[in-house]
Amino acid sequence: MEDTFPNTSSSEEISHVSFDAKSFAVRIKENQLTLSRAREDYKHERNCCDVTIRLPRVQQQQAGGSGVGGGGECTVKAHSVILAAYSNYFHGAFTCPLVEKQTKVVTLSHQWNEADLLTILDMIYGGSFELNQDNVFDVLYLADYLLVEHVTAICLEYIKSHLTIEQALELWKVAKRSANAPLIKIAKEFSLRKFSKLVKNRNSGLYDLNSKQLLSIIRQDDLKIRNERTILDCVYDWAVSGQTRESGSRFEDPNFCKLVWQGVRLGRLTRNPTCNCCSFATNRVADSCKCFDIGKVCPLHEPSFEDYPMLNTHVQSCSDCKNSLERLSNQQTFQEFPTNAWKQDPVSSMWYKPRTSYETVVAVGGWNDNSPTATMQIYNPQANSWIKIAGDERSARAYHGLVELNGLLYCVGGFNGTERLNTLLCLDNKTLQWIEKSPMHEKRCYVSVVSLKGFIYAIGGHDGTTRLKTVERYEACSNQWTRMPSMSLVRSDACATTKDGRIYVIGGFDGDSVHNAVEVFDPDDQTWTFAASLSSPRSGVRAISCKGKLCVIGGFNGERRLKTIEILDEQKCVWELQDGCMSVARSNFGIEVFGKYVAVFGGYDDERRQTTAACEVFCFAEGAWFPIAPMPITAGCSALAVVTIKKMNAHFDFVPRSSAESEKSR
Template sequence: MASSQEPSIHDDDNEDESSELHACISEEALNALNEMRKGNLMCDAVVNVNDGSFNVHRAILSSCSSYFRALFTNSLSLEKQNVFIPDMRAAIMEEIINYAYMRKCDINPLNVHELLALADYVGMTGLVKQCKIILARMLTPKNCFGIMRFANSFRFCDDLYKKARTFLLRHFTQVAARNEDILKIGLDDFLDIITDDMLNTRDEELVWKLCIKWIDYDVNDRQKHLPQLMQGVRLGLMTPKFFMDEVKDHPYVVKCVEARPLILETLSFLYELDMMRPNDKELVTPLIAIPRLPHEVMFAIGGWNGGTSKSAIETYDTRADRWVNIPTEDPAGPRAYHGTAVLGFKIYCVGGYNGVEYFNTCRVFDAVKKTWKEIAPMHSRRCYVSVAVLNGQIYAIGGYDGINRLNTVERYDPKSNQWSMITPMNMQRSDANACTLDGRIYATGGFNGQECLSTAEFYDPTNELWTPIPSMNHRRSGVSSVAYRNHIYVIGGFNGLARLSTGEKYDPETETWTFIQEMSHARSNFGLEIIDDMIFAIGGFNGIATIPHTECYVAETDEWMEATNLNVVRSALTANAVSGLPNIRDYIHQNRELLMEDRRQRMFPNIGAIAIADHFESADEEMYVEGSE
């Protein structure tokens, strides 16, 4: 779900070091040692700083600090040692000593930078690690460049530097709008950012505008760097109007002779793009038009077509606008009408149907390792199941067990690998959909065995109750939903008579439903997901045929735009976005220099090579698993 709050980073892979320590030393023992220190009992050293002094036990400080170990082991005297540490405030030394005794201390935004530097000075690697974790969690568009620059000044902070830089690239749009520090950096550092393939923007115009802001910050010194900056901007990805109005005719460009060859190259490319013909020679995409790499990809898994379930996996590369076939199908076999959920880099496939069996089995795909494995089965078989994630746990909601439409709900805990039954819904719902917003799960629409539903309800884990909300404007079975910009968007589906192209959004504040712009294609049982701050509708069934069409909704303009079709035509699939994959290049379009040629071939296909039957299936085959028993 997109959020109006500033994004931040959380390093969930780093466990609390104090919990590891407590496995072997009790908290009571730690407290006792610290109380002895405060009472000056059996202390054998005094640590002095400019504005204070501290009685300590040499053995305790030596156990976690290479600096104090070297200092105290040089003398075996039984007399109390006095040591002085220059350039350290008493408030910081207090936290360092607290960490030495308790393996925890007060790390906050006001002291974390100083504490990290001095923890490194005294050789407390554990405290250094905790400071880096806190700094990573503090990352925002306003401070990420400052943290990146701070991390770069320490030899041991490469991991923090990479996290800050990744954050900056991922949230470039907000960084460009809010971060003033980026305007103060030198040419090399600025070029390093704007030329990076991982710079996350779907509008190259923003990169150009930032370049102009960077020059304006010190025009006299920086205007001469314009040609180098223009080489870093993907000018061929701009709209022709923006390029002509804002780049070609910009005063800086008009006065710069060295910029003219790049302007001519871009004009030539945009002309070829506009005048593309079927008999043109093979087009090679120039560097100025090769798209950057995405930070997230969308996985389309499984589905139904031609009376059979499918095991196909495709990923969508938003920057290249291409679907990519992924050869990592589940060896356990295909499934359709299932649910999926993402936790980290893992995609959980829940329930479903393969044309013969209604599943209670669940499988998980690790997108980094590219492996599948079985997890604990659900208590009930669930086809047409709704799946949502809340607080790191997966909820399987309603569905059809082959006999009955269900109102039961069960919850999966990945830590224990166990499903547990929770409060059932107020209504039976199969072919519904669920999503999470503000700590609640919203279940919308569906089929109860007699009719398609317009009702909706939400689950609140604090009271473990399902509560009805106002009904939608349309009945919707085989519907899809997402939480987006503090609203629940419910789109498409089947009203009992026809497949729908309509969509509506629910505002929890006003408890009202309002229509949004209709899709170009009516559809039910399709994938719906948010990626690149747009809502994508993928595949599905239009009442006559299974369709490959993908389209995306832009909230700012309330309009749907066409995107590239699926490679494998199917309905009853799922779509999930996965962010930050370390192996993201495995899931994107590989031959990016051939994207323009690929586009030409799509515009002018060899009609004789297309078997229309591959794209359209009879309605009778789909209706068997489309809500009828």
């Protein structure tokens, strides 16, 4: 076994196993009658079997429908037409000028288990079969050897859906030894996404790795962690939990210093454990913590390892570590961070390099420069940075809805500058192109949209003539919209969010007045009821559920735009104003949750009387708002739609296409 795990980049990602279903179906259809008869014969008498498969194993478990041949060989009977249709291995054996074509006897060169072969044959013949933790890998390896692609795909999907924390790293090592690319991909993605759980689970095998293996993992850009302190804790726990054969203490391992200074991105530790400041906090008063940027060490808490006694002792006694610590301390004290200095100072540059985020915030469309835009803006919370992707102008819109359903983005309704829309667009994750789906029954801009229990709900809005209280629901598998019970009140420019399996529709405008009323829809009973009203009316408002709390933010009260936040006290059935206010009074902005923060993006700035690019986050622990990186689109935008996708990676899924577009623009 090699000492390191593979470090694949986005350009080297391995595709999932797949097979040509269309050509496969044609082959089967042409021989449908023959296949049907062969299946019946295989299940019962097997009188028409014309192929013998020999397994060169001495000890075999007896299985129904096959016997044990002489000389320690186990034989299984089957039909050549069936095997050739499903297996490229057998198809080649029976069509090429090989001895198997004449004798119809196939001797497998490896020692496979008869039970696994029979499982594959049952899957081929359409009979009942069982995959479990005990046999799935053996079945996979045999199916891969026999080139039975659809069985291989089924096994891989089973492994992917049943993989556990305790199995992931061992699978990664086994897959690497056998050079099984699909298994490596499954194990790697699982381990990196679940790394925080690997750290906490002492049975995960993480602390049994050698130093080179651990370093190859923690150096990965796409580790899913919220704080680099998780990595530092992991390195320390690994060092104190075992010994090496050569030097005894893991602190004396030749690669231990690399684990600390090349594995841990020390410049992106969010804070000292005793500091309660928000990761995004800036410009604090002099006697408080000053976190100059997301993920940067606070200069009032100079980097040290006092919370890690044995590591601190090692650093003080190691000249290389002392030099690295002094360099890091100077950078933090004087706020002189290396920029674009990878070749000149690779180690120091890595201290500040952000890891990629598995929480990707996608902002689509909006009102910009007096017209709707088709631009997509992608925010990486881990790096506090944006990328901008130009969209097809035919999909330009504002005052629309955007939701995620089954890993796909759906854009609902809106206004394209000329007419109100009833269209539904779905984003192709591979091409980043919008695909049109079944349209709604009614045109809707200023629409409120949510996804819940596998459905998309479009609520209220304006059809160009009338403000609406109607509701319709979209089912992706049938690509159909269905009318649902209407709200009690007419609402456009309201907002909707979900909590505890119900839909909350809040505020809005009916053509005469701005609402403070809240209606709740129960999808099981398909009934609407009123809930506690807001403390002030709001349209162009946004609401979201975070940390078990239902939050309503900003909006227009009929006279001015607001910067306040209200949270529902469910026990008292009242909305309570919070002390913290946004820096910008805004309406028609984007809102999303990532990590422990509620974030707002863009919108219409009441003071400046124009769209804004300003973004900020609300930290519940401090009850305060903090600015984050502004949107990259010139002059910002309002009436945009924003959603967080947890299954897409801002670096892998969007950066390559953004870079390609930048090259084209040049």
